[in-house]
Amino acid sequence: MSAPRTLVAEPLTREAFAPFGDVIECSDAVRHFPINAGNTERYHDLARVDAGGRGRAAISIFRGQPRELPFMANMMERHRLGSQAFVPLSGRPYLVLVAPPSPRPRADQLRLFLARAEQGVNYARDVWHHPLLALEAESDFLIVDRIAAEPDCEEHVLDEGVELLLP
């Protein structure tokens, strides 16, 4: 039996994550401008909320338990009708495992990112992603996603597990 395939997390940047969605962070690279008589700087339009079909956008909180590393990822999921944003509220880094849209997630197209505590992500519709991968301790994340009467979560079990590692 061969050793499991492994993935070492790469830094999360807007450029690297562009095929999968948006990185939600303050950066001089995004449009920003003063508001409120100069009291506040608005880092504008960091992520588009996509809530198609008969859905609506809503805000929730996910409270995730930390994963133990190395973690073996065995499945991926995606949403066909809307985006899903995760923004950390507990000041801890977390992992982001994604694969581009395709009928099923391809093992050779998986990408693993290490998100800093100040970075959120917004998965574009159809992008494969692993469920929440909190690290270190129980962590809350603000979620902006589509809520509707009919479910919209497609799951796919990977042919072979992938071991996730920090750099």
Place this chain on the structure above:
Amino acid sequence: MSAPRTLVAEPLTREAFAPFGDVIECSDAVRHFPINAGNTERYHDLARVDAGGRGRAAISIFRGQPRELPFMANMMERHRLGSQAFVPLSGRPYLVLVAPPSPRPRADQLRLFLARAEQGVNYARDVWHHPLLALEAESDFLIVDRIAAEPDCEEHVLDEGVELLLP
């Protein structure tokens, strides 16, 4: 000349804030259920995102400078076409000054809330609110609001300033 009208902040609770919008927080009082094979608890549908007209919902970050207390509030604003959510990302409390929908904000209807670091707010459309009132230090807030080509911010200068105080 008489002393300025003062308002002492009251605790932010879902019940007290209901006329103005939603409080975004984990609480046993809201619907919550396990997801991700039990790894994560979803506190579900804490705030509805309202992006009417020809707008769309988007995610931004506001970086606010702290206000010095006592702070004199002189104006209020509101959005006629959408909701606006503020969720603290910097782990600090902040103030929330609101007045119910009406052609102009009435001084005798102003309410001042002290939000804890774990509490966000979502202003319903038409609710009068003061611009961001960060406390203690520069603070980031995640914003979910309506973005559109045409502006949607109505401002109103109060006839008389109101002095805001912590309890």
